[in-house]
Amino acid sequence: MTAIDPTAHLTAEQIEELGRELDAIRDEVIASRGEKDAAYIRKVIGAQRKLELASRAVLLFSLFPPAWVIGTAGLSVAKIMDNMEIGHNILHGQWDWMRDPKIHSTTWEWDHVSPADQWKHSHNELHHTYTNVIGKDNDLGYGIMRVDEDQKWHPFHLGQPLWNFINACFFEYGIAAYDLELGKNLHKRRRNNPEFRARAKAVGRKIRKQVLKDYVVHPLLSGPSFLPTLAATFTANLVRNIWSHSVIMCGHFPEGVQVFERRSIKGETRGQWYLRQMMGSANISGSKAMHFMTGNLSHQIEHHLFPDLPSNRYAEVAVKVRALFEKYELEYVTGPLPKQVFSAWRKVVRLSLPNKKPKAPVIVPEREKELVAA
Amino acid sequence: MTSTALRSRAWKLLEMVTTPLLPSDYLDLVSPLRAGADLRGRIEAVHPETGDAATIVIRPGRGWRGHTAGQYVRIGIDVDGVRLWRAYSLTSPTNRPDGRVTITVKAIPDGKVSNHLVRRAKPGTLIQLDQATGDFVLPQAKPAKVLYLTAGSGITPVMGMLRDTEFDDAVMIHSAPQPQDVIFRSELHDLVAAEKLRLTEVHTDIHGMLDIARLDELVPDWTERETWACGPAGLLDAAEKHWSEHGVPERLHTERFRPSIVATGDGGEVTFSTTGRTVDADGATPLLDVGEEAGVLMPSGCRMGICFGCVTPLKAGAVRDLRTGEITEAEPGVLIQTCVSAAAGPCDIER
Numbered sequence: 001m002t003a004i005d006p007t008a009h010l011t012a013e014q015i016e017e018l019g020r021e022l023d024a025i026r027d028e029v030i031a032s033r034g035e036k037d038a039a040y041i042r043k044v045i046g047a048q049r050k051l052e053l054a055s056r057a058v059l060l061f062s063l064f065p066p067a068w069v070i071g072t073a074g075l076s077v078a079k080i081m082d083n084m085e086i087g088h089n090i091l092h093g094q095w096d097w098m099r100d101p102k103i104h105s106t107t108w109e110w111d112h113v114s115p116a117d118q119w120k121h122s123h124n125e126l127h128h129t130y131t132n133v134i135g136k137d138n139d140l141g142y143g144i145m146r147v148d149e150d151q152k153w154h155p156f157h158l159g160q161p162l163w164n165f166i167n168a169c170f171f172e173y174g175i176a177a178y179d180l181e182l183g184k185n186l187h188k189r190r191r192n193n194p195e196f197r198a199r200a201k202a203v204g205r206k207i208r209k210q211v212l213k214d215y216v217v218h219p220l221l222s223g224p225s226f227l228p229t230l231a232a233t234f235t236a237n238l239v240r241n242i243w244s245h246s247v248i249m250c251g252h253f254p255e256g257v258q259v260f261e262r263r264s265i266k267g268e269t270r271g272q273w274y275l276r277q278m279m280g281s282a283n284i285s286g287s288k289a290m291h292f293m294t295g296n297l298s299h300q301i302e303h304h305l306f307p308d309l310p311s312n313r314y315a316e317v318a319v320k321v322r323a324l325f326e327k328y329e330l331e332y333v334t335g336p337l338p339k340q341v342f343s344a345w346r347k348v349v350r351l352s353l354p355n356k357k358p359k360a361p362v363i364v365p366e367r368e369k370e371l372v373a374a
Numbered sequence: 375m376t377s378t379a380l381r382s383r384a385w386k387l388l389e390m391v392t393t394p395l396l397p398s399d400y401l402d403l404v405s406p407l408r409a410g411a412d413l414r415g416r417i418e419a420v421h422p423e424t425g426d427a428a429t430i431v432i433r434p435g436r437g438w439r440g441h442t443a444g445q446y447v448r449i450g451i452d453v454d455g456v457r458l459w460r461a462y463s464l465t466s467p468t469n470r471p472d473g474r475v476t477i478t479v480k481a482i483p484d485g486k487v488s489n490h491l492v493r494r495a496k497p498g499t500l501i502q503l504d505q506a507t508g509d510f511v512l513p514q515a516k517p518a519k520v521l522y523l524t525a526g527s528g529i530t531p532v533m534g535m536l537r538d539t540e541f542d543d544a545v546m547i548h549s550a551p552q553p554q555d556v557i558f559r560s561e562l563h564d565l566v567a568a569e570k571l572r573l574t575e576v577h578t579d580i581h582g583m584l585d586i587a588r589l590d591e592l593v594p595d596w597t598e599r600e601t602w603a604c605g606p607a608g609l610l611d612a613a614e615k616h617w618s619e620h621g622v623p624e625r626l627h628t629e630r631f632r633p634s635i636v637a638t639g640d641g642g643e644v645t646f647s648t649t650g651r652t653v654d655a656d657g658a659t660p661l662l663d664v665g666e667e668a669g670v671l672m673p674s675g676c677r678m679g680i681c682f683g684c685v686t687p688l689k690a691g692a693v694r695d696l697r698t699g700e701i702t703e704a705e706p707g708v709l710i711q712t713c714v715s716a717a718a719g720p721c722d723i724e725r
Contacts, residue, residue, distance in 0.1 A: 038456075049399065049400060098456055099672075210393070213391065218391070
């Protein structure tokens with residue numbers, strides 16, 4: 001483990017200037033949001049609904065293998081669209097400016113077992129504010145894994161490649177448990193906390209509805225195709241879960257991404273906050289289709305800088321952001337999906353074991369900012 | 375089991391099929407104007423009336439319950455991708471054979487929606503609708519003698535009445551800057567030619583503003599007439615004063631398109647508790663604007679305090695009515711009109 005601060009060459013003034021330049025990029029997009037963007041999200045939502053409807057219709061005949069294959073593929077894509085480009089981004093408030101109550105962060109609900117409002121709290125508020133701050137951002141390993149040398153090793157971590165695989169397969173349930181802070185809340189008295197119970201109940205309701213729809217109602221509608229339809233929806237959920245888990249692992253876990261110590265964010269300025277987002281996130285390179293299917297989270301760096309800008313604008317923003325990375329001599333962590341997934345998995349496996357070398361001495365840079373390269 | 379109960383069972387089952395979406399989310403894709411859908415309309419044509427006014431022909435959804443002449447309708451239309459709500463008077467007769475309705479819109483300077491409707495709206499556009507409302511209407515029994523006192527776009531609700539009802543004795547005094555600014559001018563002149571209306575046009579660029587004292591000369595029997603007045607605040611204020619002074623205030627019916635704002639106050643920290651947003655507001659900015667600025671999804675309507683499309687519970691604190699200066703304090707069940715209320719100290723709005 002090295003303890004080099006990759007931003008050490010920047011002065012405090014430069015960091016604030018960087019912040020101003022990023023603000024200017026943001027302002028430009030906000031000023032130009034309009035009809036085209038609104039048409040985009042409506043088109044995507046319409047397409048997703050038609051695809052889901054068509055796929056479910058095809059699955060009514062899933063007794064015939066070609067229908068099963070087509071229906072399952074279509075449903076998998078529809079579910080991915082629902083969670084990634086549509087749900088995640090609407091729940092970030094990216095489309096709130098349209099003032100359409102049907103496409104608004106306060107009214108949207110997604111095809112996921114975690115209720116939208118609980119996810120918004122743990123994701124938008126906690127993760128996006130405290131990105132990659134150890135002990136503050138639970139997305140760093142979701143509380144079940146060690147994804148940085150700086151996190152304390154525990155024998156439990158020996159099994160983390162397995163935990164990660166199981167989490168990938170049942171990712172939406174993992175997220176629901178995570179949003180509930182299940183581990184923490186199942187302890188003794190907390191279980192009976194009325195606020196926790198209400199939230200747990202809401203999750204239970206959501207799970208019941210989702211399971212009933214996917215594994216009872218739709219298979220029943222298929223009549224003789226009951227079992228194939230059941231298998232198809234299970235497969236579609238599995239595909240969606242593994243896909244979103246992979247994309248999300250690429251956002252913060254690949255090699256080269258920085259994590260931060262709790263005290264490093266004390267009194268953080270806007271420029272420093274931006275810098276932390278830049279160093280704490282990683283992108284996925286690829287085609288337009290790849291960006292679309294990841295819900296534009298392939299532009300994770302841009303998303304973390306501007307979580308509420310419409311996702312269809314990240315691609316144009318990325319060009320400007322990348323130029324800033326170059327200008328300020330910072331590393332823009334990006335790569336094709338397989339490479340980034342492999343990198344993240346390798347880290348999960350490596351960190352299942354204790355650190356090889358003794359912990360490096362803690363460095364505290366002048367501006368009280370501490371970065372530990374993974 | 376009754377058919378209603380059966381239908382609601384079937385609907386519940388459908389909801390299980392579509393969760394977390396609603397069956398209507400799918401039906402909207404194919405049939406946004408169907409019965410049972412959120413009320414919407416489709417713009418079918420835009421006819422220019424004057425240089426800055428146009429009539430919009432709207433095909434309302436199946437849920438449209440019709441209107442009474444003189445009423446207005448709230449419409450929600452996406453301008454540059456942002457949904458904005460405004461209220462406009464209906465100008466079509468109530469029994470139009472094709473079931474369409476029309477609104478007539480005058481583009482006001484910097485008016486986002488009015489300029490969009492007059493200059494850019496395209497046939498085929500889907501808009502959101504509310505049911506028609508408003509009490510600027512004729513009584514059940516047709517009055518024997520009527521007077522219409524209008525100016526500018528104030529002609530629009532009155533045109534709705536003239537097209538709907540044949541009067542025995544109707545007089546109109548209408549003000550507009552120049553002859554070519556008179557909306558519906560040729561139709562008005564047709565009514566005059568057919569002896570269904572007596573009309574006095576006041577061209578204010580040439581004659582100056584209408585002096586209300588000239589009423590005696592223009593319409594000697596005005597105190598005997600049931601009067602409907604619609605136009606700028608100055609005209610309506612003068613009319614209300616004049617009718618009161620002559621002891622016949624009950625004969626005058628007015629419709630205001632714009633509130634007269636008198637009061638500004640303290641301002642304070644405004645919390646939108648449902649969304650958890652908190653912002654500082656001054657005492658002159660309507661809470662509707664404060665919320666929209668903060669990205670809160672605020673219901674809105676006419677933005678002038680008449681349509682009650684923006685009412686929202688006030689959970690804590692106090693607000694000031696910008697038209698009267700009146701203070702409203704939070705109590706259970708208290709609703710405020712966010713478009714004409716500003717913060718009078720810290721307050722909590724349920725949004």
